[in-house]
Amino acid sequence: MKSIAVLPQGSVSHEALLHLFDGEPVRVVHHKLISDVFLSTSNGVTDYSVIPIENTIEGSVSLHIDWLINEVNLPMQSEWIFPSIQNLIGHPLEFTDAEGSRDYSGMVKILSHPVAMAQCRLFIREHAPWAELESVGSTSEAVELVKDNPGKGWAAIGTALGAATHGLEIVDRQITDHSNNFTRFVLVGSQKLELARASSGVKTSVLVTLPEDFPGALHQVLAAFAWRKLNLSRIESRPTKKKLGTYYFYIDVLEPIESVLLPGAIEEINALGCQVRILGSYPTYTYEDEKAEVQ
Numbered sequence: 004m005k006s007i008a009v010l011p012q013g014s015v016s017h018e019a020l021l022h023l024f025d026g027e028p029v030r031v032v033h034h035k036l037i038s039d040v041f042l043s044t045s046n047g048v049t050d051y052s053v054i055p056i057e058n059t060i061e062g063s064v065s066l067h068i069d070w071l072i073n074e075v076n077l078p079m080q081s082e083w084i085f086p087s088i089q090n091l092i093g094h095p096l097e098f099t100d101a102e103g104s105r106d107y108s109g110m111v112k113i114l115s116h117p118v119a120m121a122q123c124r125l126f127i128r129e130h131a132p133w134a135e136l137e138s139v140g141s142t143s144e145a146v147e148l149v150k151d152n153p154g155k156g157w158a159a160i161g162t163a164l165g166a167a168t169h170g171l172e173i174v175d176r177q178i179t180d181h182s183n184n185f186t187r188f189v190l191v192g193s194q195k196l197e198l199a200r201a202s203s204g205v206k207t208s209v210l211v212t213l214p215e216d217f218p219g220a221l222h223q224v225l226a227a228f229a230w231r232k233l234n235l236s237r238i239e240s241r242p243t244k245k246k247l248g249t250y251y252f253y254i255d256v257l258e259p260i261e262s263v264l265l266p267g268a269i270e271e272i273n274a275l276g277c278q279v280r281i282l283g284s285y286p287t288y289t290y291e292d293e294k295a296e297v298q
C-alpha cells in the first residue's frame with residue numbers, strides 16, 4: 004500500500020489527498036510541519052508527500068516551492084486542483100450572545116495557516132478587526148490549539164473536517180473572501196504514480212538557471228519554447244539564494260517530457276549555457292467542476 008506524508012488530520016492538504024485517491028487504500032502519515040512532510044519522503048519513510056504549491060488568492064506558496072528546489076530532490080508525480088473552503092471554528096456557544104446570535108466582540112485571537120488567513124482578510128476586517136492573528140503550521144493545528152484553549156476567545160480558520168476531527172463548532176461557514184478559491188497541490192516522490200481516474204493532461208516542470216552576464220538570455224529561453232509552439236502555463240522567478248539578484252526560472256510546459264519537441268527545446272536551452280533541471284513530468288487532475296459554487 005502506498006504511504007503518503009501530509010499535514011495533520013483535517014488540514015486542507017489532508018482533504019485534498021482524500022480527494023485525489025478517491026477511496027483507494029493508502030497509508031496516511033501526518034506531520035505538523037511541511038518541512039517534516041517533505042523530509043518523510045526524502046528520507047524514504049513514506050512514498051509520497053502532498054505539497055500545496057499555489058493558491059488562487061495568495062499565488063505561489065514560496066516556502067514550499069523553495070523546499071522543492073533547494074532542500075529535497077523529489078520529482079513531481081501528479082498535480083491536482085482542489086477548492087479550499089475555510090470556516091470560522093470555535094467552541095460551541097463561545098461566540099454566541101444571550102439571544103443566540105453570533106457575537107464576535109469577545110474574539111481576541113484568530114489562528115490559522117498563513118495562506119488560509121490571507122484567504123479570509125475581508126471577513127476578518129469586517130467582523131473582528133481587533134483580533135490578534137497568529138500563524139501556525141496548518142489550519143488543523145489552529146483548530147487543535149483552539150480546542151485546547153477553551154474560554155479564551157480564540158477561534159481558528161480551517162476546514163469542516165478539521166472542526167469535526169477536534170469536535171469543535173463551525174461558527175461561520177465558508178468565510179473565504181472569494182468563492183472560486185482553489186489550491187494547486189503536487190504529489191512528490193521518486194516512484195511513478197498510476198491512478199485509475201482520467202487526467203486532464205500532462206505537464207512538465209523545469210527549472211532554468213540563466214548564465215550570468217548574458218543579455219537577452221531569458222528571451223532566448225522563451226524563444227526555444229515559442230518557435231516549437233510549446234505552451235507554457237506558468238513562469239516564475241525564485242531567488243537562487245546564492246547571490247543577490249540571481250534567479251531560477253520555474254517553468255511549466257503543457258507537454259510530457261517524452262513529447263517530440265520538448266527534449267529539443269531543453270537541449271537548445273542547455274546549449275545557451277543555462278542549467279536545466281526537470282522537476283517532474285506528471286499528469287494533472289482538475290477538480291470536476293472548478294466553477295461549481297463551493298458550499
Ligand SMILES: O=C(O)C(=O)Cc1ccccc1
Pocket residue numbers: 010013014015016017055058087116118119140141142143186
Ligand atoms: O493548513 C492547511 O490546512 C494546509 O493544508 C495548508 C493550506 C492552507 C490553505 C490553503 C491550502 C493549503
